[in-house]
Amino acid sequence: MPEPIRMRVKLDGDVADVRVLIGHPMETGLRKDPRTDELVPIHFIKTVTAKLNGTPVMEAQWSRAVSRNPYLQFRIKGAKPGDEVSISWIDNRGETNSTAARIPPG
Amino acid sequence: MNRLRRRLLRAGLAAGTLAASLAAGLLRPLQALAGEWPKAAFDATDVGDAMKDAGIVDPAATEDILIKAPEIAENGAQVPIEILSNLPDTRVIYIFVDKNLQPMAGSFALMNGAEPFVSTRIKMGETSSLRVVVQAGGKYFMATREIKVTIGGCGT
Numbered sequence: 001m002p003e004p005i006r007m008r009v010k011l012d013g014d015v016a017d018v019r020v021l022i023g024h025p026m027e028t029g030l031r032k033d034p035r036t037d038e039l040v041p042i043h044f045i046k047t048v049t050a051k052l053n054g055t056p057v058m059e060a061q062w063s064r065a066v067s068r069n070p071y072l073q074f075r076i077k078g079a080k081p082g083d084e085v086s087i088s089w090i091d092n093r094g095e096t097n098s099t100a101a102r103i104p105p106g
Numbered sequence: 107m108n109r110l111r112r113r114l115l116r117a118g119l120a121a122g123t124l125a126a127s128l129a130a131g132l133l134r135p136l137q138a139l140a141g142e143w144p145k146a147a148f149d150a151t152d153v154g155d156a157m158k159d160a161g162i163v164d165p166a167a168t169e170d171i172l173i174k175a176p177e178i179a180e181n182g183a184q185v186p187i188e189i190l191s192n193l194p195d196t197r198v199i200y201i202f203v204d205k206n207l208q209p210m211a212g213s214f215a216l217m218n219g220a221e222p223f224v225s226t227r228i229k230m231g232e233t234s235s236l237r238v239v240v241q242a243g244g245k246y247f248m249a250t251r252e253i254k255v256t257i258g259g260c261g262t
Contacts, residue, residue: 015221028229030207030260046143050220057220063148065203065211065229065260067184073225074214 002097003069009085011106016079018050020072020087022097028064045070048089052076081105144213153202153209157239160200160210165239165248168193173238173251179230182259188225193242196222200241205234206260231260 003023010017022045029042044064050057057076076085081103088098147159157165174188189199199222201211206229214224222240230236233254240247 028260052219055218057216057218058224059215059217060212060224061143061215062212063208063210065206065208067227067229067259071186071225071227073188073223074216075221075223076219077221078219 002095005087005089005097005099007085007087007099007101009101009103011079011081011103013106014078014080016052016076016083016085016103018074018076018085020050020070022048022070022072022087022089024068024070024089024091026064026066026068026070043091043093045089045091048072048087050074050076051084051086052079053084054086079103144210147210148208150210151208153204153237156202156208156210157200160213162200162239162241162246165246168240168247168249171238171240171247171249173236173249174225175236175251175253177252178254178256180256182230182232182255182257184227184259185230185253185255186225186227187236189223189238191222191240191242193222193240193247195243196240198241199224200239201226201228202237202239203228203230203234204237206231229259230255231258 006021008019024045025043027040027043031040033040042064045062048060058074083103084100085103086098086100090096144160147156150156150159170192172190179185198213198215200213202209203211211228216222236251236253238249
């Protein structure tokens with residue numbers, strides 16, 4: 001089971017400010033496990049998709065250079081209270097996770 | 107016996123259909139919006155090659171890309187980067203770190219009302235130039251910042 005995604009959406013006029021924290025190890029494949037002294041296999045998110053009411057608004061393509069437990073902030077113009085913002089990701093192992101939230105009044 | 111076998115067959119068929127529709131219907135759109143994950147660009151070990159492989163052609167220096175990042179990053183594992191583009195019709199924002207083993211850190215394709223803004227945190231192995239490339243109006247633009255890294259963050 002992937003770790004959860006935390007998302008906070010704040011409406012300023014008709015612009016939704018979306019802040020996302022994704023639980024993910026983002027292993028570079030270069031880090032040694034201090035207990036076994038062996039390299040931890042590479043494990044990172046490749047693609048993150050954000051949608052507003054089901055319509056894609058942002059797609060991020062990442063390398064292993066995005067920090068552990070990735071933070072992502074973006075803004076969507078033309079949003080209103082009650083609209084649904086959703087986030088989904090897929091990593092290099094084919095694991096995925098997603099979450100969605102309604103925009104609260106600004 | 108036969109009835110059980112039929113039921114199992116039906117269940118298997120249903121599971122197979124679900125797996126197929128998952129693969130076709132759910133995962134494909136996730137990958138198809140901004141094209142395939144650009145493996146060659148992400149694998150490139152030279153920043154020029156990475157840009158070329160990402161399809162970036164002749165990026166022009168601009169002051170219309172604002173980069174908010176620390177001058178000195180004490181922890182290379184978590185370097186906050188905030189990017190705002192004032193270029194009209196900004197479609198994609200790319201981040202490159204020259205001295206990382208593989209310079210291309212990521213890209214952000216913006217569409218359908220997304221503002222030309224993104225904020226995230228990246229890893230930097232050592233002190234390096236950070237380059238932000240923006241695709242806007244069918245052209246490429248670039249802004250560069252130097253970031254000093256006290257403790258590298260690629261082996262973390």
